[in-house]
Amino acid sequence: MTISRTILICSGKGGVGKTTLTANLGIALARQGARTVVLDADFGLRNLDLLLGLENRIVYTAQEVLAETCRLDQALVKHKQESNLALLPAGNPRMLEWLKPEDMQAIVSMLSERFDYVLIDCPAGIEDGFKNAAAAAKEAIVITTPEVSAVRDADRVIGLLNTRGVAPVQLVLNRVRPRMMANQEMLAVDDVTDILALPLLGLVLEDEQVIVSTNRGEPLTLNGSASPAAKAYTHIARRLQGEDVPLMDPAREGRTGLRAKVRRLMQTKIF
């Protein structure tokens, strides 16, 4: 690693899996040996610490670091099992107004001296929270689900990232249900990439294990789980590091018989 990479993880719409991706990608990168820090820029409604199981270890935030009431290494929360991963909450939920884009840049430049990857968990929306988070990012991963509303919001966010000169921007498609895609009840992968016109970094299947792991505070990638989502997150991390990992084909993942395939060929797309 010659330079540190600062990657914004954003979506526009809420609830599509930004925080889950950040946590799992952070763990996966750390397990692959990269020194990684996850920065929770969504500190008004922060829950990256919950997903990582680090809620009770947070003492300081980036706010105290910038005010010089504590040192950076005091504020960084090291993950209990994965020592390559650290968490830094950007601020205190009770003081939302303090953060400016310059503050974010200052925090990130401090972090990039020590880490190979700085992953920024962006708040939903395109208001100040997004602008602050985007100000410090060089690259971005836009995550969306195969739903019209999520794709629309992602499209808007990509436009904003382009005007800010954030590049490359890559796409992760989350909560893919192969069966529904095969039956044309859900936007197909092509429909989404057609509109967003971004290189696809990964596909994550809908997976109940994600809910279990979220509630437990142990990201799926932590224990080498064999669940489909865990595999997808690990693959995303490997692709991010420059490895050639082929994309999953949702048509093969779902138990689709010949009939569904023929039907798929015959029908036109729903979108």
Add this chain to the structure above:
Amino acid sequence: MNAASRARARRVLILPPQRSCDWRQWLPDQREFLAAGSVDLHLGDWSMGCRELTELMDALAREGYTVQQVITHCATTQIGAAALGFPSSHRPIQESGKDNGDTDSTDRRGDLRIHRGTLRAGDQFNSEGHALIIGDVNPGASVTAKGDVYVWGRLRGRAHAGAAGSPSARIIALQLRPLQLRIADLVARGPEEPPWPGQAEQACIRDGDIAIEPAQPPFLDDQTNQRKSFSAG
């Protein structure tokens, strides 16, 4: 001192276009033109994954070049360069700048205002004359022109032609699947059925309503029999 170091950083090694040759044959001759040392690498339209980039970087290192920065028109290459840890900048051939007036992606030719690149959700593009979009108009984006709207791509957002009230204005797109169309003061929802592939279409006012039909080049006279011969074929 400062100026000298900047001059050194500006040395750029430019790969010839991807179609013209193989860089493996091209590279060994380059030392005659550019001395070894640190260079910026301009990859032009080359699309390279990590593996090929690594190979190229190794070859460059053997020739004595140290790459400071990678410049590319290709998104794949930029992702690869980022993964290998090179500072990189992406310069799309078709700029994807945005709405607010005079960004570098728009230019004017007479009463025609041109936008290069995709118009994404939330973007708005206005023209006092005709509007030409070279790229897609995504759902949620809108184009407004006092004259005609031309989209060299897919029109899936909103378009308003003849915004100042001209009923002869047209909306033409390679693929016409808008959410909503407006011509002068008429409004129509987009068609439900998918468009014919490979057939550019236009929307214009026929008998007081907005109708969609196969597109005619602007230089053809707008004759009805001309249109019929199109739709018959």
